[in-house]
Amino acid sequence: MQRFRSLVVSIFAVVVALSAPAQRTAAQDVFITGEAGIAWLGFPVIGASYGVPAFTTRFGVGSAYDRFEVEFDLGAVTGLDEFFSxxxxxxxxxxxxxxxxxxxxxxRPYVGGGADVVVAITDGMAFGLPWAHLTLGLDTKISDDVSIYVEARNYALESQLSVGTKLSF
Structure with a gap:
């Protein structure tokens, strides 16, 4: 787990270092996102044969520069079988x-990561844990203000594959 967190911190440092010079002349855009996808709870920590399929949605708002984006989002994951239904x-x-x-x-392909709080709510109980994730994706422009994207995320406890849309204004 320590190696995973170190990797996330390293990716943040590289992203900031690579994008800082390019951002001096960049114009800022504000955007909103919405996506839906599938998730596999448990892989790769406990192995694919013991994982649980799930459905995931996420909505966010962020700022985009020429080569760098920052987004605040809220995701929800629900299980598709009796384990976490x-x-x-x-x-x-x-x-x-x-x-x-x-x-x-x-x-435009992209790479990134993020800091999270994973809040589990089930049977009248709830608890939260700080977490981190890695992201790989491909953003395809449809018009000047609209794009669609495919994104893969890994939270160590969960892997996701999502399709979403981004509206810039």
């Missing part, structure tokens, strides 16, 4: 992403 995970997050191509490209 009566509970929900709420995951407020702060995300940072580095986009590899200039804003004028229609397809």
């Amino acid at each position: 009566d509970g929900i995970l709420l995951v407020p997050s702060v995300d940072m992403r580095y986009l590899f191509r200039e804003p004028d490209h229609s397809v």
Whole structure:
């Protein structure tokens, strides 16, 4: 677990270092996001054969620069089988992403990570844990203000694959 957290901190440092010079002349855009996807609770910590499938949704608001984005979002994960069907995970997050191509490209891959609080709510009980995640994605521009994206996240306890849309204004 310590190695995972060290990796997240290292990615944050690299993203900030790489994007700082490019941000001096960048214009800021505000955006909102919404996404839905599938999740696998348990993998890779306990092995794929013991994991639990789940459904995930997330909504967020953020700021975008030429090659760097910061987003505040709230995700929810619900189980799809009897193991976690009566509970929900709420995951407020702060995300940072580095986009590899200039804003004028229609397809932009990105890498990032974030800090989270994972709140588990089930059978009248709730508890929260601080956490972190890694992100890989591909953002595809549909128009000047709208894009769709495919994103993979790993929280160590959970892996997600989501499709979402981003509206800039």
